Structure formats: C-alpha cells, structure tokens
Amino acid sequence: MRGRALLKNGAMALLWLVVAAFLLFPFYYAVVSSLREGSALFDASLWPSDPTFANYRAVMTDQPFATNILNSLLVAFSVVVLSLGLAVFASYAFGRAKFKGRRLLLYTILGVSMFPQVAVLSGLFEIVRLFGLYNSLLSLVFSYMIFTLPFTVWVLTSFMRDLPVEIEEAAIMDGASSWTIVIRVFLPLLAPALVTTGLLAFIAAWNEFLFALSFTLTNEQRTVPVAIALLTGASQYELPWGNIMAASVIVTLPLIALVLVFQRKLVAGLTAGAVKG
Amino acid sequence: MSKISAIEKARARSAWLFVLPMLVVLALVAAWPLARTIWFSLTNATLVDPTTYDFIGFDNFLAYDEGRWYGILTDPQWLNALGNTLIFAVASVSLELVLGVIIALIVNAALPGRGLMRAAMLVPWAIPTVVSAKIWQWMLNDQFGVVNAMLEGAGLIDGPVAWLGGSSLAMVSIVMVDVWKTTPFVALLVLAALQTLPKEIYEAARVDGIHPVKVFFRVTLPLIKPALVVAVIFRLLDAMRMFDLVYVMTGSSEETMTLSVFARQALVSFQDVGYGSAASTGLFAIIALLTVIYIMTLRPLGRDSGA
Incomplete structure (x- = not known):
C-alpha cells in the first residue's frame, strides 16, 4: 500500500x-x-556558455528604453489611482445602496468590459486629437479607463456587498454622512481588495498595446510594450533578438516578482472577477 | 427603524452622486467614442481630413453598384478575417479548457510545493502579451529557433519548419502561444472551483470503489460546470477581439489576420476611417450579441428582483 x-x-x-x-x-x-x-x-543550446550583459547595456544606452519604462510606470500608476478613486465611491453606491437603475447600470458596465478596444478606436482618436492629447501619456491614462474602470467597479462592488451591515449601522445611527462612511469605515476594510484590484489594473495598464501603439508617435512617448514591439536593429530585416530579449527580461522580472509576492491575493481577485463578472 | 429607512432614502439619493463621476468617465471613454465609431461607419471619412466627409448610409457594409457588390460583408479580406477570428477563438478556447482542467487536476494533488506550482502558473499570465509574442517569435524562428533545433535533435523533423511564414502553420503557432499564455489562467479558475468541492463525496466514492475517471465525469465535472461556463464565456469574448499577439507575431499577414487587425489596418494604415469604423462596428455587433446572450441566459447578478 x-x-x-x-x-x-x-x-x-x-x-x-x-x-x-x-x-x-x-x-x-x-x-x-x-x-x-x-x-x-x-546557437540554440539551452545554457549560455559565455554570458554577457552587452544586450542590457545596448538596450539602456542606444534606445530611450529607460524613458519607456518611466512612461509605463507613470501611466500605470495614474491609471490605478484614478480608477480606484472613482471605483471606490461607485462601488459603495452599487454594493450598499438600493436605487433605481442599479441593475441596468451594473450590466452596462459589465458590457463595457467586453468591448473590443478597436470598436472605440476611431471615436477615441477624435477625442484625443480634440483635447490635444495625441502623442501624450495623458491620452493613455484617459483611454485605459475603458478596461480598468469596469473591472475595478465590478470587483469592488462584490467586496462591498459582502461586508456585514452592522459595520455601517453604527455609523449611520451616529449621523455620519455617506462620504464619511466611505472614507472612515469602508476604505480601511477594503484595503486588501484595493491592493488586489489595484495590482490587476496596474498589470493591465502595463501590458496594454493597441491604444499605446495608436496614440503615441515618437520613441520618447512610447510605453514598454510598443517600444519592444517596434525595436529594430541596424537593418529593417534583421531584428536585434539579443536586445529584444534583454528588454523583455527587464520589463518582465518586476512583474514576476509582484505576482509571486501577491500570489494568493491575485488568484482571489482573478476568481472574484471571473465568477462575479 | 423609521430612521434607518429615511437614511436609506437619503442614501439612494446620494448613491447617484457617488456613481456619477465614474459614469461621466465611462461615457467619455466608451459610450461617446462608440457612438462616433458607429456614425463614422456610415460615412466616407478619412484620416487625412477627418472633419469633411459625406453620409453614405450602409455603403461601407453592403452596397451594389454597376453589377458588383461592395462593403465589408462582401469583402473577401474581411470575411477571411472573420473566419480566422472564429477559428482562433474556438480552437484556443477549447484547447485551453481541456488542458486547463487537466492541469488543475494535476496541481490539485496534495504534494509539498503546491504554492510554488501555483506561482509558476501565474508566470505566463504575468508576462506582457507583446513580450510573450516576441519570445515565441524568437523561439519559433525558422533558422535559429530553439523549437526547430529541439525537434530536429529529437529526429521529429528533417529540415527547418517555417512556423510563422505564410502558411496555415502560422495560425497553429498563434493558437499554441495563446494556449501557453492563457491555459494557466483557466487552470487557476478551475483550481479555485475544485477547492470548494466537499471532500466527503470523494471519500464515499473511494470507499465504494468507484473508478476515478467515472468520479470525475459524474461528480467533479457537473460540480465545476458553472465555473467552466463563466471561464469559457470570458475567454471566448476575449479571443474574439484578439489583436496584440497576432499583430506582433505575424503582422497583417492574411493567414492570421483577425477582425481587430483588419479594422486597425483599414483605420490607421489605409487611413480609411469610414471603412475601418464599419469593420469595427461589425466586430462590436458580434461581441455585443454574444454579451447580451450571456447576460440574458446566465444573469451574473442573480435572479432576485431587487433594484
């Protein structure tokens, strides 16, 4: 046995x-x-016989790759802060208050999260040009709301709904306003959920490609995925594979570290997002 | 009690104030641009001068002129892209589902190091799609790629295989990369569902000496079915809008062009805003239909009649 x-x-x-x-x-x-x-x-062998960091040096000095990383960080952080800020208040209303049209709104938001990005491309392009945001990082912070907002609202709503009523009742009896209740009572309780959804929004923004490719033009304004996709070598037909792989490793290592540290939270957030929308 | 209900009413009023900022942003970033795209699809606007255009009705979708049909619905390129998208979506999602369940069952075993295994499963998902596309493009390189070298070393192929070069193999490769990237995600969802199953059933089945395969099909599968259905729907809708993997790995090559790649090419490369918008509207209509069917049949908010 x-x-x-x-x-x-x-x-x-x-x-x-x-x-x-x-x-x-x-x-x-x-x-x-x-x-x-x-x-x-x-040489396609599986072990580097003569390792060198030349590719890493080349990527960081020949290309504005450090700027690209900074761009990606700026965009992703702004997207996280903005979408969490908007979503916390919205999800309080969706999760704790009963009001007309709540269901329809939630379904509409779920629908938006299914939008093919290309379907809003020409309309967004027009807005981006109208506000003079073409080739600016602000155009990306703005347009990324289309996929981070529905997701954060939906997940935070399900967290809000699951918190016990008693928490709020005491505050209501004390005459606290809804604003105070959200800031003082719910925000601290939601902290773990905020970390999870914030992280997922960060990863989504960090990885986005279509809008970044369409709304930026110069190498200095590009985010990391676009920079890597468009990395070219001395000639058009010869891709600098060593540099591309070095760039890929640089941008992936921090993500893998984040994912490993927040493993459990991420899985919980992903399943909450999928099961409840 | 009446104080609470009065507060409930006040809260319902303030609820709108709380949702409003989010709704304004969504309207600006989703509703309005979508409306504009649909409007543009009825015009002959171009990117060169997007302010002057004529309304041309449904000509971008379907038009008959001097014995010939025009519009995306008769455009062999668009229909080809539609076919590619459907093939990609069905092939990748069914493979991801089957492999995802198998991997979840394997990882569900009670062995030390399960946490590490779960972490390893998150790695392909965490790698940016563009980066995965580039890594696989390099690994599948026909001359220097490690995949060809390994297959040749194992004696499975005689000469280098052009995985991404203009044949139906390109679609196979794209599906394979998507399966590599997304199967772990499906597996994690299935794993979460597996871990909610009551252990007693399995004890009982073991005591009664029922074959594990039978237990899987009769007990496990029906119990995790709701989770699987949700995973399939989300994956299908995601696969229907596939852009980055295809765009980076094979560009606008005809064998792999998806609807999103087609629409962007018409919009940006050919500067034909009207036609490109029609193509995007077509894709939007397909996805919207699938979403409505999903919401009507599964009702993710539950069936209760509350507001």
Missing part, C-alpha cells in the same frame, strides 16, 4: 515537473538568449 502511494506521488511529481517546464521554459530561454551576443545567439 505504501509502495503504491509512493509510486503515485512520484508519477504526480513528474507530471508537475513537466507542466512547470512547459510554463517556465519560454521565459528561461529569453533570459539565456538575452545573455548571448553576436553569433552566439544563433
């Missing part, structure tokens, strides 16, 4: 290793490739 259990666990562990290898190999190979230079890049 023990032998059989051992065998079964051994087989399971082997399956785990296969799955993990499948999931992690591409990133591992990107790291290996980023440490190779020149003709070593064309």
